[in-house]
Amino acid sequence: MKTMDLQELEKRFQEKIDKEIKIEPNDWMPDEYRKTLIRQISQHAHSEIVGMLPEGNWITRAPNLRRKAVLLAKVQDEAGHGLYLYSSVETLGADREATIDDLHSGKAKYSSIFNYPAVTWADIGTIGWLVDGAAIMNQVALCRCSYGPYARGMVKICKEESFHQRQGFESLVTLCNGTPTQKAMAQDAMNRFWWPALMMFGPSDDESPNSAQSMKWKIKRFSNDELRQSFVDATVPQAEILGLTIPDPNLKWNEETGHYDFSPINWDEFWQVVNGNGPCNKERIEARTKAKEEGMWVREAAMAYAEKRALKKTA
Amino acid sequence: MSNREWPLWEVFIRSKQGLNHKHVGSLRAPDATLALENARDVYTRRSEGISIWVVESNYVHASDPSDADSMFEPSDTKVYRHPTFYEVPEGIKHM
Ligand SMILES: [Fe+2]
Ligand SMILES: [Fe+2]
Ligand SMILES: [Fe+2]
DSSP states (O other), rough: OOOOOOOHHHHHHHHHHHHHBBBBBTTHHHHHHHHHHHHHHHHHHHHHTTTHHHHHTTTGSSSSSSHHHHHHHHHHHHHHHHHHHHHHHHTTOOHHHHHHHHHHHTTSSOGGGGGOOOOHHHHHHHHHIIIIIHHHHHHHHHOOBBBBBHHHHHHHHHHHHHHHHHHHHHHHHHTSSSSSSHHHHHHHHHHHHHHHHHHHHOSOGGGOTTHHHHHHHHHSSSHHHHHHHHHHHHHHHHHHHHHOOSSSSEEEEEETTTEOOOOOOHHHHHHIIIIISSSSHHHHHHHHHHHHHHHHHHHHHHHHHHHHHHHHHHO | OOOOOOOOOEEEOOOTTSOEEEEEEEEEEEHHHHHHHHHHHHHHHOOOEEEEEEHHHHHHOOOOOOHHHHHHHHSSSSSGGGGGGOOOTOOOHHH
Protein backbone atom coordinates (compact mmCIF):
# COMPACT_ATOMS: atom_id res chain seq x y z
CA MET A 1 0.00 0.00 0.00
CA LYS A 2 1.16 3.51 -0.75
CA THR A 3 2.07 5.42 2.33
CA MET A 4 -0.76 7.64 3.28
CA ASP A 5 -1.26 9.18 6.64
CA LEU A 6 -3.99 7.94 8.90
CA GLN A 7 -5.96 11.13 8.65
CA GLU A 8 -6.07 10.92 4.88
CA LEU A 9 -7.15 7.26 5.03
CA GLU A 10 -9.88 8.09 7.50
CA LYS A 11 -11.07 10.96 5.35
CA ARG A 12 -11.29 8.74 2.28
CA PHE A 13 -13.03 6.06 4.29
CA GLN A 14 -15.70 8.49 5.47
CA GLU A 15 -16.13 9.78 1.91
CA LYS A 16 -16.86 6.25 0.74
CA ILE A 17 -19.39 5.81 3.53
CA ASP A 18 -21.04 9.13 2.70
CA LYS A 19 -21.31 8.08 -0.95
CA GLU A 20 -22.99 4.81 0.14
CA ILE A 21 -20.08 2.73 -1.13
CA LYS A 22 -19.96 -0.55 0.81
CA ILE A 23 -16.85 -1.49 2.75
CA GLU A 24 -15.51 -4.94 1.89
CA PRO A 25 -13.25 -7.19 4.01
CA ASN A 26 -9.90 -6.26 2.47
CA ASP A 27 -10.59 -2.55 2.26
CA TRP A 28 -8.86 -0.20 4.64
CA MET A 29 -11.03 0.66 7.65
CA PRO A 30 -10.42 2.45 10.95
CA ASP A 31 -9.59 0.13 13.84
CA GLU A 32 -12.60 1.35 15.77
CA TYR A 33 -14.93 0.59 12.85
CA ARG A 34 -13.54 -2.94 12.73
CA LYS A 35 -13.83 -3.37 16.50
CA THR A 36 -17.36 -2.03 16.62
CA LEU A 37 -18.42 -4.44 13.88
CA ILE A 38 -16.69 -7.42 15.46
CA ARG A 39 -18.47 -6.69 18.72
CA GLN A 40 -21.84 -6.07 17.13
CA ILE A 41 -21.82 -8.95 14.64
CA SER A 42 -20.51 -11.50 17.11
CA GLN A 43 -23.11 -10.46 19.67
CA HIS A 44 -25.73 -10.77 16.99
CA ALA A 45 -24.43 -14.26 16.15
CA HIS A 46 -24.50 -15.26 19.82
CA SER A 47 -28.10 -14.03 20.05
CA GLU A 48 -29.17 -16.25 17.16
CA ILE A 49 -27.51 -19.27 18.76
CA VAL A 50 -28.62 -18.66 22.36
CA GLY A 51 -32.07 -17.82 20.98
CA MET A 52 -32.46 -21.44 19.91
CA LEU A 53 -32.50 -22.60 23.54
CA PRO A 54 -35.89 -21.35 24.79
CA GLU A 55 -37.63 -22.52 21.60
CA GLY A 56 -35.69 -25.74 21.19
CA ASN A 57 -37.06 -26.72 24.56
CA TRP A 58 -40.57 -26.89 23.05
CA ILE A 59 -39.87 -28.91 19.90
CA THR A 60 -40.73 -32.22 21.52
CA ARG A 61 -43.79 -30.71 23.19
CA ALA A 62 -45.40 -28.90 20.28
CA PRO A 63 -49.16 -29.56 20.26
CA ASN A 64 -49.25 -31.20 16.83
CA LEU A 65 -47.05 -32.34 13.98
CA ARG A 66 -47.55 -29.19 11.90
CA ARG A 67 -46.46 -26.90 14.74
CA LYS A 68 -43.57 -29.20 15.47
CA ALA A 69 -42.30 -29.17 11.88
CA VAL A 70 -42.63 -25.37 11.81
CA LEU A 71 -40.78 -24.87 15.08
CA LEU A 72 -38.05 -27.23 14.00
CA ALA A 73 -37.62 -25.28 10.74
CA LYS A 74 -37.53 -22.00 12.61
CA VAL A 75 -34.93 -23.15 15.10
CA GLN A 76 -32.84 -24.57 12.26
CA ASP A 77 -33.01 -21.16 10.55
CA GLU A 78 -31.71 -19.50 13.71
CA ALA A 79 -28.71 -21.86 13.66
CA GLY A 80 -28.15 -20.82 10.05
CA HIS A 81 -28.36 -17.15 11.01
CA GLY A 82 -25.75 -17.68 13.68
CA LEU A 83 -23.48 -19.33 11.12
CA TYR A 84 -23.83 -16.59 8.48
CA LEU A 85 -22.96 -14.08 11.16
CA TYR A 86 -19.95 -15.96 12.54
CA SER A 87 -18.67 -16.19 8.95
CA SER A 88 -19.14 -12.51 8.49
CA VAL A 89 -17.29 -11.75 11.73
CA GLU A 90 -14.40 -13.85 10.45
CA THR A 91 -14.10 -11.64 7.37
CA LEU A 92 -13.03 -8.89 9.78
CA GLY A 93 -10.09 -10.96 10.94
CA ALA A 94 -11.72 -12.05 14.20
CA ASP A 95 -11.20 -15.56 15.49
CA ARG A 96 -14.58 -17.30 15.49
CA GLU A 97 -13.84 -19.60 18.40
CA ALA A 98 -12.42 -16.72 20.44
CA THR A 99 -15.65 -14.80 20.04
CA ILE A 100 -17.55 -17.89 21.19
CA ASP A 101 -15.25 -18.28 24.19
CA ASP A 102 -15.96 -14.64 25.03
CA LEU A 103 -19.64 -15.51 25.14
CA HIS A 104 -18.96 -18.41 27.48
CA SER A 105 -16.75 -16.36 29.78
CA GLY A 106 -19.39 -13.65 30.02
CA LYS A 107 -17.24 -11.07 28.27
CA ALA A 108 -19.51 -10.92 25.21
CA LYS A 109 -23.21 -10.19 25.48
CA TYR A 110 -26.22 -11.40 23.55
CA SER A 111 -29.77 -10.16 23.30
CA SER A 112 -31.15 -9.94 26.84
CA ILE A 113 -34.54 -11.30 25.72
CA PHE A 114 -33.19 -14.86 25.64
CA ASN A 115 -32.61 -14.75 29.37
CA TYR A 116 -36.35 -15.03 29.93
CA PRO A 117 -37.86 -18.52 30.11
CA ALA A 118 -40.48 -19.91 27.71
CA VAL A 119 -42.80 -21.53 30.24
CA THR A 120 -45.97 -22.20 28.23
CA TRP A 121 -46.81 -23.04 24.63
CA ALA A 122 -48.22 -19.53 24.21
CA ASP A 123 -44.70 -18.21 24.85
CA ILE A 124 -43.56 -19.84 21.62
CA GLY A 125 -46.16 -18.00 19.56
CA THR A 126 -45.39 -14.80 21.43
CA ILE A 127 -41.66 -15.16 20.85
CA GLY A 128 -42.26 -15.54 17.10
CA TRP A 129 -44.57 -12.57 17.00
CA LEU A 130 -42.86 -10.10 19.35
CA VAL A 131 -39.24 -11.24 19.63
CA ASP A 132 -38.73 -12.11 15.97
CA GLY A 133 -40.86 -9.08 15.13
CA ALA A 134 -38.51 -6.80 17.07
CA ALA A 135 -35.49 -8.56 15.59
CA ILE A 136 -36.86 -8.01 12.09
CA MET A 137 -37.33 -4.30 12.78
CA ASN A 138 -33.65 -4.12 13.73
CA GLN A 139 -32.41 -6.37 10.96
CA VAL A 140 -34.27 -4.70 8.12
CA ALA A 141 -32.42 -1.50 9.05
CA LEU A 142 -29.13 -3.43 9.08
CA CYS A 143 -29.61 -4.62 5.48
CA ARG A 144 -28.22 -1.21 4.50
CA CYS A 145 -25.25 -1.40 6.86
CA SER A 146 -22.05 -0.02 5.35
CA TYR A 147 -20.15 -3.28 5.84
CA GLY A 148 -20.83 -5.51 2.82
CA PRO A 149 -20.71 -9.00 4.34
CA TYR A 150 -22.94 -7.97 7.27
CA ALA A 151 -25.44 -6.24 4.99
CA ARG A 152 -25.61 -9.26 2.67
CA GLY A 153 -26.07 -11.62 5.58
CA MET A 154 -28.90 -9.45 6.86
CA VAL A 155 -30.70 -9.56 3.51
CA LYS A 156 -30.69 -13.35 3.60
CA ILE A 157 -31.69 -13.41 7.26
CA CYS A 158 -34.57 -10.98 6.75
CA LYS A 159 -36.01 -13.12 3.95
CA GLU A 160 -36.03 -16.08 6.29
CA GLU A 161 -37.27 -14.18 9.34
CA SER A 162 -40.57 -13.18 7.79
CA PHE A 163 -42.03 -16.65 8.29
CA HIS A 164 -40.79 -16.66 11.90
CA GLN A 165 -43.02 -13.80 12.86
CA ARG A 166 -45.99 -15.07 10.86
CA GLN A 167 -45.92 -18.55 12.32
CA GLY A 168 -45.90 -17.05 15.81
CA PHE A 169 -48.79 -14.75 15.05
CA GLU A 170 -50.76 -17.58 13.46
CA SER A 171 -50.24 -19.72 16.54
CA LEU A 172 -51.52 -16.87 18.74
CA VAL A 173 -54.57 -16.35 16.52
CA THR A 174 -55.40 -20.01 17.15
CA LEU A 175 -54.98 -19.64 20.91
CA CYS A 176 -56.90 -16.37 21.05
CA ASN A 177 -59.83 -17.93 19.17
CA GLY A 178 -59.69 -21.01 21.40
CA THR A 179 -60.98 -21.71 24.90
CA PRO A 180 -60.88 -19.03 27.62
CA THR A 181 -57.95 -20.90 29.16
CA GLN A 182 -56.01 -20.75 25.88
CA LYS A 183 -56.77 -17.06 25.51
CA ALA A 184 -55.65 -16.42 29.09
CA MET A 185 -52.44 -18.29 28.36
CA ALA A 186 -51.79 -16.00 25.38
CA GLN A 187 -52.49 -12.90 27.50
CA ASP A 188 -50.13 -14.15 30.19
CA ALA A 189 -47.36 -14.63 27.61
CA MET A 190 -48.01 -11.12 26.28
CA ASN A 191 -47.79 -9.70 29.80
CA ARG A 192 -44.38 -11.26 30.35
CA PHE A 193 -42.84 -10.61 26.92
CA TRP A 194 -44.03 -7.13 26.03
CA TRP A 195 -41.52 -5.12 28.06
CA PRO A 196 -38.52 -7.38 27.43
CA ALA A 197 -39.35 -7.15 23.69
CA LEU A 198 -39.24 -3.35 23.85
CA MET A 199 -35.91 -3.58 25.66
CA MET A 200 -34.47 -5.53 22.72
CA PHE A 201 -33.84 -2.23 20.92
CA GLY A 202 -31.29 -1.33 23.57
CA PRO A 203 -30.85 1.69 25.83
CA SER A 204 -32.46 5.03 25.08
CA ASP A 205 -30.62 7.27 22.64
CA ASP A 206 -29.28 9.55 25.35
CA GLU A 207 -27.89 6.49 27.17
CA SER A 208 -26.11 4.88 24.21
CA PRO A 209 -22.86 6.74 23.77
CA ASN A 210 -21.57 4.77 20.75
CA SER A 211 -24.71 5.28 18.77
CA ALA A 212 -23.71 8.56 17.11
CA GLN A 213 -20.46 7.13 15.75
CA SER A 214 -22.27 4.02 14.48
CA MET A 215 -24.75 6.24 12.68
CA LYS A 216 -21.95 8.30 11.16
CA TRP A 217 -20.32 5.10 9.88
CA LYS A 218 -23.72 3.89 8.68
CA ILE A 219 -23.44 0.70 10.67
CA LYS A 220 -26.73 1.85 12.14
CA ARG A 221 -29.32 3.77 10.18
CA PHE A 222 -31.86 4.44 12.89
CA SER A 223 -31.49 5.09 16.59
CA ASN A 224 -32.67 2.62 19.23
CA ASP A 225 -35.61 4.82 20.17
CA GLU A 226 -36.70 5.30 16.56
CA LEU A 227 -36.74 1.55 15.95
CA ARG A 228 -38.54 0.92 19.24
CA GLN A 229 -41.22 3.43 18.28
CA SER A 230 -41.68 1.83 14.85
CA PHE A 231 -42.09 -1.52 16.56
CA VAL A 232 -44.73 -0.24 18.97
CA ASP A 233 -46.60 1.49 16.15
CA ALA A 234 -46.60 -1.68 14.06
CA THR A 235 -47.49 -4.04 16.90
CA VAL A 236 -50.37 -2.31 18.71
CA PRO A 237 -52.89 -2.88 15.87
CA GLN A 238 -51.79 -6.53 15.68
CA ALA A 239 -52.49 -6.97 19.40
CA GLU A 240 -55.92 -5.48 18.86
CA ILE A 241 -56.68 -8.06 16.18
CA LEU A 242 -55.68 -10.80 18.60
CA GLY A 243 -57.82 -9.20 21.28
CA LEU A 244 -54.87 -9.06 23.66
CA THR A 245 -54.23 -6.21 26.06
CA ILE A 246 -50.82 -4.60 26.04
CA PRO A 247 -49.65 -4.38 29.65
CA ASP A 248 -49.16 -0.63 29.67
CA PRO A 249 -51.86 1.68 31.10
CA ASN A 250 -50.24 4.68 29.41
CA LEU A 251 -50.23 3.25 25.93
CA LYS A 252 -52.30 5.47 23.69
CA TRP A 253 -52.38 6.95 20.22
CA ASN A 254 -51.00 10.47 19.99
CA GLU A 255 -52.70 12.43 17.21
CA GLU A 256 -50.06 15.11 17.27
CA THR A 257 -46.99 12.92 16.82
CA GLY A 258 -48.72 10.22 14.78
CA HIS A 259 -47.24 7.60 17.09
CA TYR A 260 -48.26 5.62 20.14
CA ASP A 261 -47.13 6.99 23.48
CA PHE A 262 -45.98 4.43 26.00
CA SER A 263 -44.69 4.26 29.58
CA PRO A 264 -41.01 4.65 30.38
CA ILE A 265 -39.05 1.41 30.29
CA ASN A 266 -37.70 -0.17 33.46
CA TRP A 267 -34.03 0.19 32.62
CA ASP A 268 -32.98 -1.25 35.97
CA GLU A 269 -34.43 -4.55 34.91
CA PHE A 270 -32.70 -4.28 31.53
CA TRP A 271 -29.27 -3.69 33.08
CA GLN A 272 -29.84 -6.41 35.66
CA VAL A 273 -30.50 -8.91 32.88
CA VAL A 274 -27.68 -7.65 30.65
CA ASN A 275 -25.28 -7.92 33.53
CA GLY A 276 -26.08 -11.55 34.19
CA ASN A 277 -28.91 -11.47 36.69
CA GLY A 278 -31.86 -12.38 34.50
CA PRO A 279 -33.94 -15.48 35.17
CA CYS A 280 -32.00 -17.73 32.77
CA ASN A 281 -28.56 -16.17 32.15
CA LYS A 282 -26.71 -18.89 34.02
CA GLU A 283 -28.65 -21.71 32.41
CA ARG A 284 -28.12 -20.34 28.89
CA ILE A 285 -24.37 -19.94 29.23
CA GLU A 286 -24.05 -23.34 30.88
CA ALA A 287 -25.94 -24.94 27.99
CA ARG A 288 -23.69 -23.28 25.39
CA THR A 289 -20.48 -24.10 27.26
CA LYS A 290 -21.56 -27.70 27.69
CA ALA A 291 -22.39 -27.98 23.99
CA LYS A 292 -18.90 -26.81 23.06
CA GLU A 293 -17.02 -28.87 25.61
CA GLU A 294 -18.97 -32.08 25.18
CA GLY A 295 -19.06 -31.74 21.41
CA MET A 296 -15.33 -31.10 21.08
CA TRP A 297 -14.47 -34.76 20.59
CA VAL A 298 -16.72 -34.82 17.51
CA ARG A 299 -14.85 -31.90 15.98
CA GLU A 300 -11.53 -33.51 16.79
CA ALA A 301 -12.58 -36.88 15.41
CA ALA A 302 -13.84 -35.32 12.17
CA MET A 303 -10.54 -33.48 11.76
CA ALA A 304 -8.49 -36.59 12.48
CA TYR A 305 -10.54 -38.57 9.96
CA ALA A 306 -10.13 -35.88 7.28
CA GLU A 307 -6.37 -35.79 7.83
CA LYS A 308 -6.07 -39.54 7.67
CA ARG A 309 -7.96 -39.65 4.40
CA ALA A 310 -5.91 -36.84 2.91
CA LEU A 311 -2.75 -38.72 3.82
CA LYS A 312 -4.01 -41.90 2.17
CA LYS A 313 -4.73 -39.97 -1.00
CA THR A 314 -1.23 -38.55 -1.27
CA ALA A 315 0.44 -41.85 -0.32
CA MET B 1 -9.53 -28.58 24.50
CA SER B 2 -8.11 -28.48 21.01
CA ASN B 3 -7.42 -25.08 19.54
CA ARG B 4 -7.14 -26.34 16.02
CA GLU B 5 -10.03 -25.06 13.97
CA TRP B 6 -11.60 -26.68 10.98
CA PRO B 7 -10.50 -25.01 7.75
CA LEU B 8 -12.55 -22.21 6.22
CA TRP B 9 -14.35 -22.86 2.91
CA GLU B 10 -15.92 -20.46 0.44
CA VAL B 11 -19.30 -21.56 -0.87
CA PHE B 12 -20.55 -21.02 -4.43
CA ILE B 13 -24.05 -21.93 -5.52
CA ARG B 14 -25.66 -22.38 -8.93
CA SER B 15 -29.22 -21.23 -8.35
CA LYS B 16 -30.58 -22.88 -11.49
CA GLN B 17 -29.46 -24.66 -14.61
CA GLY B 18 -27.97 -22.23 -17.10
CA LEU B 19 -26.66 -19.76 -14.50
CA ASN B 20 -23.14 -19.58 -13.12
CA HIS B 21 -22.11 -20.42 -9.58
CA LYS B 22 -22.14 -17.39 -7.33
CA HIS B 23 -20.32 -16.79 -4.05
CA VAL B 24 -22.78 -16.90 -1.15
CA GLY B 25 -20.61 -17.02 1.95
CA SER B 26 -18.29 -19.25 3.87
CA LEU B 27 -18.28 -21.93 6.52
CA ARG B 28 -15.95 -24.19 8.46
CA ALA B 29 -15.67 -27.93 7.84
CA PRO B 30 -13.01 -30.61 8.31
CA ASP B 31 -13.05 -31.74 4.66
CA ALA B 32 -14.70 -31.18 1.29
CA THR B 33 -17.40 -33.79 1.81
CA LEU B 34 -18.61 -32.21 5.03
CA ALA B 35 -18.15 -28.71 3.60
CA LEU B 36 -20.59 -29.64 0.84
CA GLU B 37 -23.06 -31.14 3.30
CA ASN B 38 -22.84 -28.17 5.64
CA ALA B 39 -23.21 -25.78 2.69
CA ARG B 40 -26.37 -27.64 1.73
CA ASP B 41 -27.79 -27.13 5.25
CA VAL B 42 -26.55 -23.60 5.82
CA TYR B 43 -27.08 -22.00 2.41
CA THR B 44 -29.83 -23.95 0.61
CA ARG B 45 -32.72 -24.48 3.01
CA ARG B 46 -35.19 -22.91 0.57
CA SER B 47 -34.34 -24.25 -2.88
CA GLU B 48 -31.62 -21.65 -3.40
CA GLY B 49 -29.55 -23.99 -5.51
CA ILE B 50 -29.08 -27.08 -7.62
CA SER B 51 -25.29 -27.27 -7.44
CA ILE B 52 -22.66 -26.30 -4.89
CA TRP B 53 -18.93 -25.67 -5.16
CA VAL B 54 -16.76 -25.37 -2.08
CA VAL B 55 -13.19 -24.08 -2.22
CA GLU B 56 -10.85 -23.89 0.73
CA SER B 57 -10.44 -20.19 1.42
CA ASN B 58 -6.65 -20.60 1.51
CA TYR B 59 -6.69 -21.20 -2.22
CA VAL B 60 -8.47 -17.99 -3.11
CA HIS B 61 -6.13 -15.26 -4.31
CA ALA B 62 -7.55 -11.77 -4.37
CA SER B 63 -6.51 -8.51 -5.96
CA ASP B 64 -5.52 -5.79 -3.52
CA PRO B 65 -8.30 -3.21 -3.10
CA SER B 66 -5.74 -0.43 -2.67
CA ASP B 67 -4.46 -1.22 -6.18
CA ALA B 68 -7.93 -1.10 -7.67
CA ASP B 69 -7.45 2.31 -9.28
CA SER B 70 -4.38 1.39 -11.30
CA MET B 71 -5.60 -2.14 -11.91
CA PHE B 72 -8.89 -1.23 -13.49
CA GLU B 73 -8.10 2.22 -14.89
CA PRO B 74 -7.10 0.90 -18.36
CA SER B 75 -10.58 -0.46 -18.93
CA ASP B 76 -12.25 2.75 -17.79
CA THR B 77 -10.45 4.88 -20.34
CA LYS B 78 -11.09 2.73 -23.40
CA VAL B 79 -14.51 3.97 -24.34
CA TYR B 80 -14.04 2.67 -27.89
CA ARG B 81 -14.57 -0.83 -26.51
CA HIS B 82 -18.25 -0.05 -26.26
CA PRO B 83 -20.67 0.09 -29.20
CA THR B 84 -22.04 3.45 -28.07
CA PHE B 85 -18.68 5.03 -29.00
CA TYR B 86 -19.46 4.64 -32.69
CA GLU B 87 -21.72 6.73 -34.83
CA VAL B 88 -23.67 5.08 -37.59
CA PRO B 89 -25.71 6.83 -40.25
CA GLU B 90 -29.42 7.06 -39.58
CA GLY B 91 -31.53 4.32 -41.06
CA ILE B 92 -28.97 1.54 -40.48
CA LYS B 93 -30.68 -1.45 -38.94
CA HIS B 94 -29.51 -4.60 -37.13
CA MET B 95 -26.12 -3.19 -36.07
FE1 LIG C 1 -32.71 -15.19 13.35
FE1 LIG D 1 -31.78 -12.23 14.36
FE1 LIG E 1 -36.01 -15.63 13.80
